[in-house]
């Protein structure tokens with residue numbers, strides 16, 4: 001099949017990495033980068049260190065309001081799909097790049113395949129929730145990571161065919177874990193070569209666009225009695241400056257630029273605890289047996305909560321502080337998101353799409 005993969009934001013490059021590997025030699029893939037993320041440390045670094053085909057197109061759309069960003073992506077993607085006539089359009093996750101790809105593909109003859117279908121936070125105030133729901137209802141083929149996601153799709157009555165494959169992000173992690181720990185020197189560069197540190201990431205709009213929430217997170221993380229390493233998303237850095245919180249945060253926490261995937265996996269593998277509002281990082285922490293504290297009011301990855309490896313704490317400083325003070329890993333860990341062989345299953349499904 002002639003597959004056109006649409007990517008644009010950091011987690012999509014990582015998800016595309018195992019899938020592109022599995023497509024290679026079986027299908028013909030054209031990668032289109034919308035340009036939603038454009039800083040080297042949010043984009044270029046992943047193409048350098050991972051085996052993802054160089055994008056045939058970079059649409060250079062950049063940042064903007066939801067409508068402006070999505071609309072410009074759609075106009076450009078329409079031209080690309082005219083030129084490439086794909087059999088299959090592949091979209092990942094829940095970003096504006098996902099929605100744009102889905103909306104353009106849905107009105108064409110190409111089959112629209114959505115990887116990471118059926119995830120829901122139940123919070124309609126989240127831009128990603130709209131992107132997920134709309135994409136799932138437009139898709140011809142839905143690739144769901146779990147049985148629960150499959151059930152959600154059935155309950156919502158989607159039209160497309162649904163396949164349960166496990167999580168492609170688990171495949172990605174298994175590919176790089178060993179190499180990350182061999183190559184990365186970041187832990188020792190930061191002087192934290194032990195498990196006695198917390199790795200934290202924050203970028204969710206609900207947290208960055210609300211001074212009280214972001215302030216609560218900074219307070220909570222600052223209360224920890226060990227180093228807290230924060231590779232900072234540019235959106236969060238800007239918000240900290242805007243709210244006058246950057247200096248305090250920078251004194252209390254080890255704020256560093258965003259890092260590449262290998263460095264990140266190395267940091268995550270060594271951390272005693274993870275505190276995050278990221279979708280990807282919650283389950284990477286789970287895969288690496290690192291207990292996670294999720295600084296959100298709800299999550300799409302509910303099973304990590306149910307089995308005790310993840311704790312939802314919202315953005316309240318004292319709740320975050322209490323959760324981080326009590327590091328304990330449950331005695332057992334279920335296999336929730338497949339066996340790390342999701343991407344080859346995706347390639348098989350695409351053959352019949």
Ligand code: UD1
Nearest residue numbers: 009010011036037038039042063094095096127128234235
């Ligand atoms: C986007 C996704 C989010 C995903 C995240 C992954 C949407 C609605 N949001 O959020 O679901 O979890 O990516 O990281 O699609 N910026 C830069 N450099 C860049 C990119 C962004 O400085 O290379 C700054 C700009 O100020 C921009 C802001 O970050 O306005 C937000 O970027 P945007 O792509 O709109 O959303 P994210 O918050 O990154």
Ligand code: UDP
Nearest residue numbers: 010011014231258259260261264278279280
């Ligand atoms: N990540 C990374 N460097 C960082 C922070 C995160 O490589 O500095 C990776 C992380 O391993 C995960 C992905 O980025 O695979 C998560 O992306 P993000 O948190 O931006 O988005 P989300 O998953 O919330 O959509």
